[in-house]
Amino acid sequence: MTIVRAILPKLHRKFAINSYKRCYSSKDIRNIGILAHIDAGKTTTTERMLFYSGKTRALGEVHRGNTVTDYLTQERERGITICSSAVTFTWNNRKINLLDTPGHIDFTMEVEQSLYAVDGVVVVLDGTAGVEAQTVTVWSQADKHRLPKISFINKMDRPDADFDKCVHDLETKLDAKPICIQYPLKDSKGNLSIYDIIRLEQISWDSQSLGRTYQSKPVTDSNILLELQDKRNNLIDKLCSIDDSLADLVITNDGFDKVTNELIYAALRKATCQHKYVPVALGSAYKNVGVQTLMDAVVNYLPHPQERNEVYDCFENDFVGKVFKIVHDKQRGPLTLVRVLRGDLKKSMRITSTRGQAEVIGKIYEPLADEYKEIQAVQAGDVAICSGLKHTVTGDLLVTNTTSLKNAQKRLQKSLNRKKDSSLPENDDDDVEMDLINEIFSLEPQIPDAVYFCSIEPPSVSYQNAMELALKQLQREDPSLRVTFDPITGQTVLGGMGELHMDIIKSRILTEYKIEVDLGPLQIAYKETIENNAKTTFAVEKEIAGSKQSVAITLELIRDGKDIFSLDKSAENFNNLQAIRPRTLQIIRKGCLSALERGPKVGGQVVETQIKLHNVNIGRGTADSFLMAAAGQCVQKILTDNGTRLLEPIMALQIVIPSERVSSILADLGRRRATVNDVLPKGERNKLVLVNAPLAELSNYSSILRTISSGTASMTMQPCGFTVMNTNDEEFAIRRAHGFE
Numbered sequence: 001m002t003i004v005r006a007i008l009p010k011l012h013r014k015f016a017i018n019s020y021k022r023c024y025s026s027k028d029i030r031n032i033g034i035l036a037h038i039d040a041g042k043t044t045t046t047e048r049m050l051f052y053s054g055k056t057r058a059l060g061e062v063h064r065g066n067t068v069t070d071y072l073t074q075e076r077e078r079g080i081t082i083c084s085s086a087v088t089f090t091w092n093n094r095k096i097n098l099l100d101t102p103g104h105i106d107f108t109m110e111v112e113q114s115l116y117a118v119d120g121v122v123v124v125l126d127g128t129a130g131v132e133a134q135t136v137t138v139w140s141q142a143d144k145h146r147l148p149k150i151s152f153i154n155k156m157d158r159p160d161a162d163f164d165k166c167v168h169d170l171e172t173k174l175d176a177k178p179i180c181i182q183y184p185l186k187d188s189k190g191n192l193s194i195y196d197i198i199r200l201e202q203i204s205w206d207s208q209s210l211g212r213t214y215q216s217k218p219v220t221d222s223n224i225l226l227e228l229q230d231k232r233n234n235l236i237d238k239l240c241s242i243d244d245s246l247a248d249l250v251i252t253n254d255g256f257d258k259v260t261n262e263l264i265y266a267a268l269r270k271a272t273c274q275h276k277y278v279p280v281a282l283g284s285a286y287k288n289v290g291v292q293t294l295m296d297a298v299v300n301y302l303p304h305p306q307e308r309n310e311v312y313d314c315f316e317n318d319f320v321g322k323v324f325k326i327v328h329d330k331q332r333g334p335l336t337l338v339r340v341l342r343g344d345l346k347k348s349m350r351i352t353s354t355r356g357q358a359e360v361i362g363k364i365y366e367p368l369a370d371e372y373k374e375i376q377a378v379q380a381g382d383v384a385i386c387s388g389l390k391h392t393v394t395g396d397l398l399v400t401n402t403t404s405l406k407n408a409q410k411r412l413q414k415s416l417n418r419k420k421d422s423s424l425p426e427n428d429d430d431d432v433e434m435d436l437i438n439e440i441f442s443l444e445p446q447i448p449d450a451v452y453f454c455s456i457e458p459p460s461v462s463y464q465n466a467m468e469l470a471l472k473q474l475q476r477e478d479p480s481l482r483v484t485f486d487p488i489t490g491q492t493v494l495g496g497m498g499e500l501h502m503d504i505i506k507s508r509i510l511t512e513y514k515i516e517v518d519l520g521p522l523q524i525a526y527k528e529t530i531e532n533n534a535k536t537t538f539a540v541e542k543e544i545a546g547s548k549q550s551v552a553i554t555l556e557l558i559r560d561g562k563d564i565f566s567l568d569k570s571a572e573n574f575n576n577l578q579a580i581r582p583r584t585l586q587i588i589r590k591g592c593l594s595a596l597e598r599g600p601k602v603g604g605q606v607v608e609t610q611i612k613l614h615n616v617n618i619g620r621g622t623a624d625s626f627l628m629a630a631a632g633q634c635v636q637k638i639l640t641d642n643g644t645r646l647l648e649p650i651m652a653l654q655i656v657i658p659s660e661r662v663s664s665i666l667a668d669l670g671r672r673r674a675t676v677n678d679v680l681p682k683g684e685r686n687k688l689v690l691v692n693a694p695l696a697e698l699s700n701y702s703s704i705l706r707t708i709s710s711g712t713a714s715m716t717m718q719p720c721g722f723t724v725m726n727t728n729d730e731e732f733a734i735r736r737a738h739g740f741e
């Protein structure tokens with residue numbers, strides 16, 4: 001990756017006149033995600049797709065900072081994708097909505113949300129590196145969303161690219177079943193062209209026209225033809241295992257000769273949509289080779305919207321849309337990117353989010369990164385950008401109204417019951433489906449816990465409000481960013497997924513909101529919990545501005561309680577508590593919960609702790625704020641008097657490594673307080689090591705692993721919860737948090 005430090009002037013390249021004018025039926029739409037490890041070439045590939053489809057008139061380059069999809073200043077400066085962005089273009093009379101997603105682990109949530117909007121994915125591999133750490137993560141995310149995949153082996157122009165190794169990696173590191181539809185060919189000068197294995201043709205791209213023109217010719221060299229025929233037969237053989245009609249044809253004719261290209265396309269499409277095989281294409285986006293044939297593959301093999309999203313059938317013809325991104329446009333304000341799953345999305349339409357917020361859609365635009373073209377309506381299966389939504393957050397499900405949501409839930413429950421009652425055997429797919437359904441109807445998007453935090457300060461107090469507003473906006477776009485206020489230090493605190501995440505937030509506040517904020521040192525986000533149940537009565541009396549304020553409150557903290565706040569149901573107290581007005585109870589609850597935001601040890605959020613209200617006496621004329629503060633102080637007193645334990649963030653690591661190196665990796669992990677969950681065979685030569693290790697022990701671990709394994713290991717890492725620390729580790733963590741280590 002070339003990092004361009006100087007900010008290049010944003011090039012306002014004129015987009016070509018809209019290349020699609022007709023309305024596309026949902027069968028003619030492909031919603032695809034483009035996923036990869038960082039730097040594999042997603043943005044470069046997307047840029048070519050826009051260019052060859054006629055959507056743009058000039059080719060942008062990542063190193064020149066003028067690509068369409070990396071439109072944020074930070075993306076252009078750093079040469080990386082931070083926000084997923086949506087673009088629309090047409091190819092072979094099909095409309096393609098494509099989401100370019102970020103490759104860095106800190107933005108995993110972005111990728112996760114984008115996957116709700118697509119029906120299939122293109123996974124780009126760097127032909128010189130094969131399957132890398134983040135490839136494994138995005139691959140399993142695509143699996144979780146049951147998305148059919150195509151793999152594009154990019155950078156095949158480079159002398160060190162190795163197509164066969166990449167295909168082998170797909171098999172061994174991802175347990176995928178690849179089907180190569182192409183094979184690379186380099187001439188004596190190293191120029192790349194491609195063999196089409198199905199058509200037995202050689203395809204060459206013309207560099208003069210920046211790859212716009214390309215031609216196919218039949219392969220005539222008899223040796224090469226034999227080799228390619230062998231590959232074609234192999235491909236058919238594989239497809240026969242899942243396609244009975246193809247198998248019958250091969251058996252009846254005693255060979256592969258009668259199998260037409262059309263039959264292969266149809267069988268391969270079926271195999272891809274059913275997750276049985278992954279078509280593998282290749283090329284060099286940078287050298288303008290193989291992108292058009294990749295687009296052909298997208299159209300030919302990836303499903304259209306009607307072939308997916310059956311789970312939303314329960315909404316019938318009501319409107320359902322998934323918010324997969326919120327962006328901020330200087331002229332238009334916050335814009336919401338919505339995948340329309342059922343019904344039509346229309347200008348000025350009323351909708352409700354599953355969190356119960358009623359909203360009105362403003363205008364609707366067709367997506368093209370940061371350029372917008374207004375349209376009137378969008379039908380099911382398509383993707384749109386809406387203005388006017390004030391409360392929706394990334395991850396929300398939008399529906400016609402609450403009645404339609406309730407009806408959909410009832411219908412879904414009925415159909416699930418029917419499925420259960422029928423004698424159909426249950427399988428793993430049912431579990432995945434159930435998880436997805438739960439996620440669809442859950443009211444909040446699943447937001448990963450922050451694992452790092454740091455303070456954020458405006459340049460002067462006069463910027464405080466503007467900074468808070470900026471953070472509020474950024475949080476709507478990116479729910480994995482947490483913003484809290486520390487009442488003790490008076491600082492605003494950011495929680496997030498990693499150093500890059502925080503850094504990007506800082507630079508976005510500067511470029512988009514013109515506020516030069518300061519970030520404090522990055523710290524691990526420990527949580528705290530109580531060790532034992534404890535109960536205290538706290539009484540406080542004060543005269544404020546001539547009026548007497550008094551509260552006496554008895555609270556109990558209970559470990560692992562179910563409800564976060566409850567009332568004592570014993571005969572002794574319940575009648576008394578029932579007489580309290582609900583509004584007063586809400587104030588007490590609020591005071592108690594805000595006290596749980598900061599534990600006494602390192603200021604970590606107190607979790608797995610229930611608060612039970614036993615008794616409260618409130619003096620006449622006591623202000624709400626005084627009551628709220630008293631409730632909070634009572635909780636703090638219990639926490640300080642009885643002490644808390646620290647919980648630290650744990651990461652789940654999946655390390656793929658040659659068998660002979662496993663022992664050295666395990667020895668190193670042992671020194672990092674890791675728990676080895678399993679060591680499984682992976683392909684012929686490798687092992688898959690599954691470990692959980694504290695985040696605090698993993699600083700810079702990916703480069704350490706590279707050193708220990710001499711570059712042979714690949715790894716993915718993702719947060720997997722918090723665990724209680726032992727006393728020694730805890731002491732060390734506290735010293736470190738207080739700056740003594």
Ligand SMILES: Nc1nc2c(ncn2[C@@H]2O[C@H](COP(=O)(O)OP(=O)(O)OP(=O)(O)O)[C@@H](O)[C@H]2O)c(=O)[nH]1
Pocket residue numbers: 001002036037038039040041042043044045062063079080081082101102103104154155156157158283284285286287
């Ligand atoms: N030699 C060669 N370089 C390429 C090719 N494709 C992309 N690159 C270069 O690889 C670098 C990364 O490319 P990007 O397109 O930004 O990769 P990306 O996957 O979008 O990266 P992130 O958005 O940061 O995840 C850039 O410098 C590209 O010019 C290719 O086919 N051949």
